[in-house]
Amino acid sequence: MTDAAAGRPDLPQSIAHHPVRDVVTGPVGSIGITLIVVVAAGLLLIGPRFLSASNITIAGQFVAIPMLIGAFASFALLAGVVDLSIGSMAGVGAAIFGALVLSGWGLAPAIALTLGICLVFGAINALAVVGFHADPIAATLGMLTGLRGATYVIVEAYGQSGSLFAFHEGLFAFTNMLVWSLPLIFLIALAVTALAAIVVGKTRLGRHVRAVGGDPLAAARAGISVPRVRTGALLLSAFGAGLGGILFVGQLGAVSRLLGFGLEFQVYAALMIGGYSILRGGVGSPVGGALGFLAIAGAANILDLSGISPYYVNIIVGGLLLAAVLLDRIRGGDAYE
Amino acid sequence: MADHAIGHSVPEARPGMRFRLEGLGTAAVVALAWMALIAISAIHRPDFLSHQTILAIAFTMSIVGVLAVGQALVGISGGFLDLSQPTSLILTALAASRLLAAGLDPAFVIVLTLAIGALWGFANALIIVHGKLNPVIVTLATNFIGLAALFLVFQIAEAPIDSGFRAFGRGSFLGLPNIWWPMIALVLVVGFFLPRTRYGRRAIAVGGNRFAAQARGISLRKTRFAIFTASGVCAGIAGLLFAASSGPFTPASGTVYLLPVIAASILAGVSLAGGRGNIWLILLSVGFLSTVPTSLVFFGLSSDWQAIFQGAILIVAVSIDGYREKWVAR
Numbered sequence: 001m002t003d004a005a006a007g008r009p010d011l012p013q014s015i016a017h018h019p020v021r022d023v024v025t026g027p028v029g030s031i032g033i034t035l036i037v038v039v040a041a042g043l044l045l046i047g048p049r050f051l052s053a054s055n056i057t058i059a060g061q062f063v064a065i066p067m068l069i070g071a072f073a074s075f076a077l078l079a080g081v082v083d084l085s086i087g088s089m090a091g092v093g094a095a096i097f098g099a100l101v102l103s104g105w106g107l108a109p110a111i112a113l114t115l116g117i118c119l120v121f122g123a124i125n126a127l128a129v130v131g132f133h134a135d136p137i138a139a140t141l142g143m144l145t146g147l148r149g150a151t152y153v154i155v156e157a158y159g160q161s162g163s164l165f166a167f168h169e170g171l172f173a174f175t176n177m178l179v180w181s182l183p184l185i186f187l188i189a190l191a192v193t194a195l196a197a198i199v200v201g202k203t204r205l206g207r208h209v210r211a212v213g214g215d216p217l218a219a220a221r222a223g224i225s226v227p228r229v230r231t232g233a234l235l236l237s238a239f240g241a242g243l244g245g246i247l248f249v250g251q252l253g254a255v256s257r258l259l260g261f262g263l264e265f266q267v268y269a270a271l272m273i274g275g276y277s278i279l280r281g282g283v284g285s286p287v288g289g290a291l292g293f294l295a296i297a298g299a300a301n302i303l304d305l306s307g308i309s310p311y312y313v314n315i316i317v318g319g320l321l322l323a324a325v326l327l328d329r330i331r332g333g334d335a336y337e
Numbered sequence: 338m339a340d341h342a343i344g345h346s347v348p349e350a351r352p353g354m355r356f357r358l359e360g361l362g363t364a365a366v367v368a369l370a371w372m373a374l375i376a377i378s379a380i381h382r383p384d385f386l387s388h389q390t391i392l393a394i395a396f397t398m399s400i401v402g403v404l405a406v407g408q409a410l411v412g413i414s415g416g417f418l419d420l421s422q423p424t425s426l427i428l429t430a431l432a433a434s435r436l437l438a439a440g441l442d443p444a445f446v447i448v449l450t451l452a453i454g455a456l457w458g459f460a461n462a463l464i465i466v467h468g469k470l471n472p473v474i475v476t477l478a479t480n481f482i483g484l485a486a487l488f489l490v491f492q493i494a495e496a497p498i499d500s501g502f503r504a505f506g507r508g509s510f511l512g513l514p515n516i517w518w519p520m521i522a523l524v525l526v527v528g529f530f531l532p533r534t535r536y537g538r539r540a541i542a543v544g545g546n547r548f549a550a551q552a553r554g555i556s557l558r559k560t561r562f563a564i565f566t567a568s569g570v571c572a573g574i575a576g577l578l579f580a581a582s583s584g585p586f587t588p589a590s591g592t593v594y595l596l597p598v599i600a601a602s603i604l605a606g607v608s609l610a611g612g613r614g615n616i617w618l619i620l621l622s623v624g625f626l627s628t629v630p631t632s633l634v635f636f637g638l639s640s641d642w643q644a645i646f647q648g649a650i651l652i653v654a655v656s657i658d659g660y661r662e663k664w665v666a667r
Contacts, residue, residue, distance in 0.1 A: 128652050134659035135609045137418070137473065138599065139652050145596045146648025152641035265481060272474070279471050314485035321478040326468050335469040337547065337557050 028288040030327055031274045034320070035291050038298040046305050053181045055301065060186035061176075063297035065090075065244045065251065067189040067290060070267045071196045072240020074289050077271060078200065079233035080213035080281025081129050084140040084264050085121070086241040088147035091260030093118050093245025095154040098166030098255040102158055107170060115242045121147065122238025126231040137278075144264065155257040164255040171250035185247060189290075196286035209233060213281020269317050270296050273324045280334055295320075363606035364618050366657075371625040378632040385635045388512065395517040396582070397627035400426075400575050402520040404594055405601040405619045406527050407571030411472070412602055413531070414564045415544035415611030416465075421476040422572055422598060423591035424483030425457045429576025430586060431487070434496040437580075443502055451573040457483075458569020462562045472565075487588035495585040506581030516578040521620070523574060528616030540564055545612025596644075597626050600651040603658060626650065 042050035049055060069086055076083045093114050100110035121143065128139040155164045177184040200206035211219040212229040220226050248259060268278055274292025276284030300313045329335055378385040404422050411419045433450045437443070464475045496503055508515045531537035542550040543560045551557055575594075579586070604622035607614030629650070630643045 124652070128656045128659070132656035132660045134652070134655040138603060138609055138655040139659075141596060141599060142648045142651030142655065144648070145644045145651065146646075149641055149644025149646075149648060152644065153639075156639065156641055265477065269478075269481070279473065309489060311485040311488045315482050318478040318482035318485070321481070322464065322468070322470070322475065325470050325474050325478075329469060334471075336465065336471045337469060 064186040069244035076237040082278040083237040085143035087263030089241035090245040091151040093242035118242030167253040175250035399516040403575040407568035408602040412607040414540040421480040425572035426591040430580040454573020462565035
């Protein structure tokens with residue numbers, strides 16, 4: 001991942017890499033192998049039906065929005081400022097959007113206002129974390145709670161019995177549209193991931209984000225504005241969560257007061273399994289993160305088709321999470337003592 | 338965490354002195370905020386000042402306060418956070434309910450429940466110490482796994498209604514709920530012994546600077562095991578109080594406590610960077626945070642607003658903490 005930075009005098013140098021070994025032991029390699037194991041297990045336990053178009057459509061619908069939110073949130077992880085508020089941000093975004101649609105707003109202004117409000121919340125996160133040097137985990141945990149409360153209040157005011165029905169025909173058709181027998185939003189999530197991978201891996205901006213996350217002091221000495229990069233990353237993460245919330249409204253046609261509850265843990269578990277770290281910036285890649293989402297979606301799908309309780313998914317995710325951070329530590333991540 | 342690493346250029350001069358002075362500053366700020374909240378509520382609705390209000394606040398304080406002691410111990414000793422408290426709380430509450438229903442002697446039930454809590458904390462410490470993994474991620478994962486496992490075991494549970502245990506949870510003593518008294522005792526005892534015993538000072542030293550602590554011959558591993566086991570025991574105490582005082586509960590019932598507990602610990606001056614914090618101040622921070630929901634009711638706002646205020650308070654508190662770490666203390 002850090003290869004692109006090699007040879008640039010203004011960025012932290014990485015140790016020489018072994019190209020072939022890196023493919024297998026690197027973050028993308030290990031999650032790739034995990035995904036292959038999941039697919040093999042699916043084929044063994046479920047049969048060819050596991051890779052049928054209809055099943056991939058179901059799994060794709062299920063994973064698309066979290067994957068999209070994750071692609072945006074991964075920039076904050078990369079810049080070393082984890083944003084735990086994304087789950088509630090998606091919830092409050094959905095609630096605001098639903099309330100606006102119910103109040104007769106048009107699609108475009110409702111989307112614009114929802115995203116604008118989410119960006120304001122993202123700016124508050126940035127003010128606390130970047131401006132006041134608050135601990136990102138604790139500050140965004142506060143935002144998580146506050147926005148959860150805001151979601152309750154909005155759903156209570158505009159909906160009935162804990163649910164806000166905000167069906168929008170155009171948006172429903174868009175979020176459930178199939179292209180080449182795959183869900184359109186899944187393809188969009190893949191496209192955004194690819195775009196993020198290009199930005200992170202190939203552009204000056206991406207190198208700056210990684211440098212800030214990897215070693216903020218060195219990045220600052222190299223003339224990169226650490227506050228500006230981190231503020232941008234937190235705004236991007238809030239924007240992605242708001243967008244995800246709007247798509248949830250389209251997909252579900254309603255906003256439950258619990259929409260997005262625990263989503264942040266699902267997203268970060270997938271991203272960490274994919275090679276990111278919530279405590280250490282500068283590691284991970286969008287491709288690895290997306291593979292993490294696919295591996296979890298595959299595992300969830302296997303259990304679903306086998307009629308096993310979905311709670312086992314969380315047990316598997318928790319176990320994978322521990323294995324992933326252990327692997328990250330062995331690969332040279334910070335050891336905690 | 339990463340932000341605390343910036344600007345460590347000036348070493349702190351007298352940690353012991355700062356420990357005490359900062360505690361006072363935090364205490365004054367939280368106490369003022371609390372008084373202001375009570376004053377505003379009382380001006381708006383004079384009937385706010387009633388025994389009923391005190392009962393409600395004390396009731397809310399009990400479980401949050403006990404959990405906050407565990408959270409503060411983890412924070413002070415440099416373990417950042419114990420995010421698995423929602424699981425350990427419900428696990429121990431379930432254990433107490435099931436054991437009581439099985440007809441075991443209440444004293445035995447209490448011992449067993451605390452042992453289960455300790456075991457949970459010990460298991461966390463095993464992974465943290467032997468995997469050399471960050472406690473935040475480890476407890477995040479064990480909470481994930483634990484909650485899912487609890488959902489597989491039960492959907493809804495309750496301690497036997499006619500038991501003396503539940504009668505204790507409903508009753509009050511000297512005008513305050515019974516479950517408030519174990520909390521105050523725990524806070525006073527732990528707050529007294531932490532800075533005054535060798536073991537307590539070791540935990541503070543490890544949180545302040547683990548390399549210096551190690552150089553002085555303090556075992557990091559033993560400290561981690563002790564602290565996380567202690568956090569598990571606190572969760573066990575909270576689980577007992579929870580089972581005694583709440584009605585039927587689900588595996589997810591513990592989740593609502595996590596944030597107020599973390600907020601209480603940070604408001605009490607416990608630094609997430611470790612080495613700083615005063616357990617006694619938990620009484621002030623928990624009291625303040627527990628007054629918020631009751632005040633909201635008097636302002637005619639539903640309990641849904643509670644989360645908004647708690648979130649805002651936490652953001653402000655950690656911003657002040659971060660500002661102090663960066664510009665004042667260092």
